[in-house]
Amino acid sequence: MADKSFGIKELNLIGxxxxxxxxxxxxxxxxxxxxxxxxxxxxxxxxxxxxxxxFDNVNIVGVTTxxxxxxVSSSYGTSGQVLTSQGSGSAPQWATASDSIEYHLNEVSGSxxxxxxxxxxxxxxxxxxxxxxxxxxxxxxxxxxxxxxxNSTELSSNYYWTTMxxxxxxxxxGDYYSNYFATDGLASNGxxxxxxxxxxxxxxxxxxxxxxWNVNPxxxxxxxxxxxxxxxxxxxxxxxxxxxxxxxxxxxxxxxLSYLTQT
Numbered sequence: 259m260a261d262k263s264f265g266i267k268e269l270n271l272i273g274x275x276x277x278x279x280x281x282x283x284x285x286x287x288x289x290x291x292x293x294x295x296x297x298x299x300x301x302x303x304x305x306x307x308x309x310x311x312x313f314d315n316v317n318i319v320g321v322t323t324x325x326x327x328x329x330v331s332s333s334y335g336t337s338g339q340v341l342t343s344q345g346s347g348s349a350p351q352w353a354t355a356s357d358s359i360e361y362h363l364n365e366v367s368g369s370x371x372x373x374x375x376x377x378x379x380x381x382x383x384x385x386x387x388x389x390x391x392x393x394x395x396x397x398x399x400x401x402x403x404x405x406x407x408x409n410s411t412e413l414s415s416n417y418y419w420t421t422m423x424x425x426x427x428x429x430x431x432g433d434y435y436s437n438y439f440a441t442d443g444l445a446s447n448g449x450x451x452x453x454x455x456x457x458x459x460x461x462x463x464x465x466x467x468x469x470x471w472n473v474n475p476x477x478x479x480x481x482x483x484x485x486x487x488x489x490x491x492x493x494x495x496x497x498x499x500x501x502x503x504x505x506x507x508x509x510x511x512x513x514x515l516s517y518l519t520q521t
Contacts, residue, residue, distance in 0.1 A: 425481020
């Protein structure tokens with residue numbers, strides 16, 4: 259028997275229980291000037307809305323993509339803007355996204371090699387680094403020097419460095435260096451030392467350095483020292499560092515290098 263179309267002028271569902279069901283073997287179309295639903299609606303699969311849609315209070319879970327423009331408070335925003343919450347009970351607003359910077363901390367540590375520490379292939383995204391050397395000494399009375407490497411080459415000039423020290427043996431006036439970051443008269447011959455060097459990138463590819471050190475105060479003339487200055491790397495990128503005695507070798511010591519990279 260062939261299907262026949264039929265029309266319904268008015269349909270009333272009567273009864274306090276049960277769930278009336280309308281089933282169609284194909285699509286079910288509702289075509290009217292206005293379809294009003296006064297209670298909750300559940301959509302089990304896809305919801306495709308063509309044309310204008312207005313929602314007064316929406317709770318959306320699991321949205322992965324938007325394939326068309328988003329209109330918020332009669333505005334589509336401008337290129338690069340993001341939606342920002344205005345708090346409970348208020349509609350979100352378009353706002354210019356602020357730039358964000360991420361920093362990553364990296365660490366390297368070990369024993370000081372006899373001939374001096376040389377670290378290469380540091381990333382060009384470094385913005386700050388700290389080198390800590392502790393319980394170290396050399397095989398003769400000497401100073402110790404810290405240099406940076408740029409474009410795989412140890413820089414031997416363009417340092418602007420001043421040091422001072424004080425201790426039981428008296429104080430030292432400012433000493434100036436132009437070829438390395440030096441510690442001022444660190445002794446060895448069995449006396450151990452500790453030092454920390456901190457470099458921070460400044461304008462014009464200059465790296466500003468601050469250092470503090472001490473000689474083990476168990477002997478009669480133990481002292482502490484400090485230094486400050488910078489090195490100008492010019493057009494080169496800092497990519498390594500060196501720390502070594504300015505004569506002779508290390509006979510003991512450990513180091514720890516930490517540095518921040520920016521993305």
